[in-house]
Every structure is written in structure tokens, then in C-alpha cells.
Amino acid sequence: MLTNHIPMAKFAKTDARYWQDRVFLPQYTRDGERYTSRHYSVRIHFQGVRESFSLYTGNKAAAAAKARDIYTTLVTQGWAATRERFKPTQNQEPESVVTVADFFRRIRETHTGREGTLEEYFSAFRLIVAESFGIDGAKEKYDYQSGGRTKWLEQVEEVRLTAMTPERVQRWKVAFLKRAGTDPVKVRTARTSVNSLLRKAKSLFSPKRLRFAGDLGLPFSSPFEDVEFEPRQSMRYHSSVDLEKLTREAVKELTEQELKVFLLASMGGLRRNEIDKLEWPAFHWEQSILRIENTKHFQTKNEGSRGEVDLDPEFCALFRGFHAKAAGPFVIESPIKPRLRSNYRHYRCNKVFTSLFAWLRSKGVKSANPLHTLRKEFGSRINDAHGIYAASRALRHADIAITSQHYLDKKSRATVGLGHLLRSAGEHVASTYPLSPDSGGYRLSSC
Secondary structure, three states: OOOOOOOOOOOOOOOHHHHOOOOEOOEEEEOOEEEEOOOOEEEEEEOOEEEEEEOOOOOHHHHHHHHHHHHHHHHHHOHHHHHHHHOOOOOOOOOOOOEHHHHHHHHHHHOOOOHHHHHHHHHHHHHHHHHHOOOOOHHHHHOOOOOHHHHHHHHHHOOEHHHOOHHHHHHHHHHHHHOOOOOHHHHHHHHHHHHHHHHHHHHOOOHHHHOOOOOOOOOOOOOOOOOOOOOOOOOOOOOOOOHHHHHHHHHHHOOHHHHHHHHHHHOOOOOHHHHHOOEHHHEEOOOOEEEEOOOOOOOOOOHHHOEEEEOOHHHHHHHHHHHHOOOOOEOOOOOOOOOOOOOOOOOOOHHHHHHHHHHHHHOOOOOOOHHHHHHHHHHHHHHHHHOHHHHHHHHOOOOHHHHHHHHOOOOOOOOOOOHHHHHHHHHHHHHHOOOOOOOOOOOOOOO
């Protein structure tokens, strides 16, 4: 008997038929019993954000049509307008929190701060969940073009929130630290990393954040309950850079765009994202200052990051020359446009940064973020010349403790100044225990 095989049609996302196989009846737990909702829901991934929408109908065809309407609204009007239209807040009970995806959705709905910061916290929690359950994703989890990233996210976020117990988080922490082996440098780095991940992920479950998120149905207050941080590692910066020599070589060897980035970091102390989105109006030539503030394309790291940076006259003269032949509003030229809505830190000048990093590493700047090393050098030199308060202002830190703990290296020598009292003692030692002429010992005039 012959049968005709009809391949499944591929429909556009603007066609309700596309959503027929993507709507689902969510499940939830109440009083220990498992239930299935009578109304369909849909999860939609758009511009790096993935959210669930209740469709308020038990008719699959009607649910698919509504899912299509949600998607088309997203494309034309963005997330804010779509949430306002399709997630009414009055007379509506919140959906049950079952999975990590549900938890993220609940937190997003009540979050009023920077979305970028929230996404950093989500990313940290995702990593802990993924490694706890062995959801590797390999290279495909970095595939933003062909769906590999989306598939990995779905696997991680389908994990039940109640499965992320404090015991499981503790086991993850121990395994993370063990991967560093016995190398003291690697152990120190691992402790710093594990503390950073724990701090970010744990903040998602803070009482302040959960105040308006409703009952999560957890048998514990937080998956991070009683999970302790590792002893704090010293983050004090120690310079290994000859900035004078590096600057002379940069002027001779770098391209114009690379040189701009180098100078903005080393002589202006700017962060990578500040450099990436910096526009020419930020320069105030007559006052020789650079003003960092929020713009259409850029939002500062925090309110304290807004401020002014004093510039050397030669720096201003050079950049005025760059400005005279500028091809657009941005200081660093790139054909890539800034992304206004992105849940990860997008750099329009990534190619320039990559090539500059390679050059810096060839010159001995081996840190994970060579550009930030230049910023630290900037802060250290301001501190050495003008003191820690001036350095904190120039670096635009919210708290001077950050400046002291992380960024500064002492450039000038600080001694008690009593060494001259030891000359006679040194001469006595030299006469009693003579050294060979080439030994270099007992020279008290200099070290």
C-alpha cells in the first residue's frame, strides 16, 4: 500500500500555524499535587530575552493566533509595549513558579533597575544551574545565529527551581574550586570567581528583590541559604607596565582607532563600554575636560560613574585633530551600530578592541582585560601625584573603598627616612666582613 508523504510545512512566525506546535499547557504544583493548567501558554525568545505568556484560552487554534499577535507586537513595538498589552496586572493571579524560566519571568516583571545588571545576575545563576546538572552545551551555546544558544538556554531554564537546593549549590561550589587544582595562582583566581558568581546569583533571592515577586513555593528561603563565600582575596593592583614606554610605542605602531582607545583608557581612565559609546560632544575643549554622562546610546554603570575627567593639553590637541576629520558622532569609528535593546553588553568597536588587546599582550600586558589594566595604571598615577581622593574622583567610583581595594598601586617610594643613621653600622660590617669588589653589597648610598 502506497501512502503519500507530505513534509511538514514551514510557516513564518507571523503565521498562526507556526505557533500551533509551540503553545503548551503549563504544569504546576500545589500542596504536593501536580496539576496541568486549562489555559495554554507560550514562551517567546526575542532580542536575547525569553518570557512566558499566558494565553487565557483552552482552544489551541485561538492560543496559536494570540501567540502570533504577541510576537508581531514584539517585533514592531518592543518588550515594554508587549508586556503592557498582553500581561495585564489587575484581577490576575501570578503564574506558578515551577522552572528557572518562570523565576526569571517573575523577577523581570517586578524589576525597576538596569536590565543589563539583572541579566548579569541571570547569567551567573544560569551558569551555576548548568554546571550543577551537567548541561554543557559545548560550543553551540555560543551560537547566536543558528539557534544553539537558544536551545542551551531552554535546557538550563527548564530545570525546576526547587531542584536548586542549597546542598546542590554547595556541591557545585566545591567542584568549581577543585578544578583549580593546587596551583596557588589558579586557586586564588577560582576563589575570586566563585565569590563573584555566588554574589550575583544570590542577589536574585534577596528579600528586597522578592518582596513583590510573590511566593516562589520554595521549601527554603534561597538556594544559597547557608552557602558561605570563600575568604576574600586581595584585589590590590600591582603594576607591571612601563606606561611611558608603552605610550611611545603606541603612538608609533597603532592605527588611529586603536590609538584613540589606548589613550582614552590610559590617560582618561575610561571603561570599555564608555569608550565604545563615547560621542564627540562629551569633549569640552575650552575647559580641557571629558564629561561622562548618559546619552541616547549609553547608560553609565551607576550614578556615581557620571562625572568629569581632566585632560592634558596635548591630549586635547590630538583629539581635536581627530575630531576635525571625524566621519560620524562617535569618537571610535565603526560600521557597527549600537544596540539599544540588548540583554548582553554589545560593543560596536569589538574588532578595534580585539586588535588592541593582541597588541597589548604582545607588549607584555598579560591580564584577562588589558584595557582595564590601562585604567588601573591611570588611577595609580593620579593617586601617586594627587592622592587617593583625586584618584577616586578621576575613576568616578561610587565609593573610595573601591579605589583603595582594587585599583591603586603605589608608584612613589615611602620609607621612614632614617637610613642615614645606619651608615656607620654599614661601614663597620663592611670592614669586618669584606666582600669581593663585584658583589654589590654594602652600598648604602643606593639600592
